Amino acid sequence: MKAINSLNALLLFICLVSFVSCDINETEDEPKVTGYQEYVMTVASQKLQGIVGVGVNVLSDVYAVKKDMSQEWEQFTGIQDFNYESGYEYVIKISETNYLDYRRGTPAWSEYKLLEIISKEKKDSQGLPEDFIPDWWHAHQES
Template sequence: MITNKTENNIKKELKVVQYNTFICIYYIELNNKVPMYTFRVRGLSAILVAMLFLFSSCQLNEKKQPNEVVLEVAPFKVEGDAGAFRGEFYWVKEDGGNWGIFYNRIEGFEFEDGYEYVLKVRKDTVLNPPADASSLKYTLIQEVFKKKEENKRIDDYKK
């Protein structure tokens, strides 16, 4: 049985020990005090900081979680410049935003002229892309909608 006097002595002992940067956890049985775990606070803090740094630095080197976005693709392509390259690109609206030129490829998507599309795609960030390449990669998840639209022009998609 632990008495108040014994509890006070233990608190004082722990206080002194903590002051010296050690934490001792005592197992108390009938006034017999046996230190079971002893470790330096500074050492433990350093280990925890090192582990946090290690895990956070590992996550920085991995790809970010993929994002799913919805792309509306117009039934025609438009001419544009991508750096030194001039070519035809998709006219796209991403997640209900504004229509604009889409300079990227969509892996797994085969465009047919004259068809309007709604696509569900995964948008990944590419780490360390080549100097002339995009830092984003789009991959088709699902073709949600495909509709024949022969007579639409770019002015119809600027609304």
């Protein structure tokens, strides 16, 4: 009987330690990294107008990029450590790190960082769209 009480006390202790350690992990002061990847992209020789923002949409100049040898240009914003010069088309390698932090107003976000400039060529990029402004933006501005 004494062995059963000791076993019950040990199990209770293990459960309490488990609950306390789980609670400590949930209150970390650091954002949680939820994903990481690296990829190569082409950055066009000129920026285009596009819509950026979280919650509030703002008209801004954005990069036109082709990711991983795609044939379509798409909008891209903010790359840490990338000193862009208009008139040059770049091929760069970047990292994308995804974060989660429920203490922030926007709990999930991504950061992009330049890892390497593979090439930088003075040229006019071909096949660029006029802009990256969606139709709904124009309709919103007219009303």
